[in-house]
Amino acid sequence: MIEENPGHSAWYIERFRSMAAQGRDLDGEARLVDAMVPRSARVLDAGCGPGRVGGRLAALGHHVVGVDIDPELIAAAERDHPGPRWLARDLAVLDLASDGVSVQFDLIVSAGNVMTFLDPDTRRDVLGRLLAHLAPDGRVVIGFGAGRGYEFDDFFADATSAGLRSELSLSSWDLRSFDPTSAFLVAVLAAA
Numbered sequence: 001m002i003e004e005n006p007g008h009s010a011w012y013i014e015r016f017r018s019m020a021a022q023g024r025d026l027d028g029e030a031r032l033v034d035a036m037v038p039r040s041a042r043v044l045d046a047g048c049g050p051g052r053v054g055g056r057l058a059a060l061g062h063h064v065v066g067v068d069i070d071p072e073l074i075a076a077a078e079r080d081h082p083g084p085r086w087l088a089r090d091l092a093v094l095d096l097a098s099d100g101v102s103v104q105f106d107l108i109v110s111a112g113n114v115m116t117f118l119d120p121d122t123r124r125d126v127l128g129r130l131l132a133h134l135a136p137d138g139r140v141v142i143g144f145g146a147g148r149g150y151e152f153d154d155f156f157a158d159a160t161s162a163g164l165r166s167e168l169s170l171s172s173w174d175l176r177s178f179d180p181t182s183a184f185l186v187a188v189l190a191a192a
Helices: 008-021 028-036 052-059 071-080 120-132 152-161
Strands: 042-046 063-068 085-088 105-110 134-145 164-170 184-191
Touching (some): 028 052, 042 052, 052 063
Parallel strands (some): 063 085, 105 134
Antiparallel strands (some): 164 184
């Protein structure tokens, strides 16, 4: 995305800043995650973008690390949401211990269609790297839309191959049921 559209990051940052200034509700993903973990949980925001989800979770009292491959988005997260640790890293080779982050996470969230922006050849690697950073009783929550080049069945097959099992499937961040006609997936996964 960065190579194909160098202005995308600036547009994306401004898009969410404008929506926040308009008073739009941007906290749906964070509300769901917050309800799934105890206060002061360790949360990894995988593909954090400009920090919208992780920033809100930190404001709610969670210990957040956010990771995104785009340094421009990480810089925006640092400016707009001080407090969490924001790192420009590739999820396909993620090794937070090499950055001095040796904790395992109670919950890993990947919102904003992150899975559909990945190189298809790295999707299983990313899921495996997320699992490697997950606490034994932790969960991974991933949300993305249909029609973006990653079929839901393929995602679940990749998750299984990476060592994850499905606990719950929803069609939205506000807890609506998932069915075969759903245009969006929120998958709650745990170690198999």
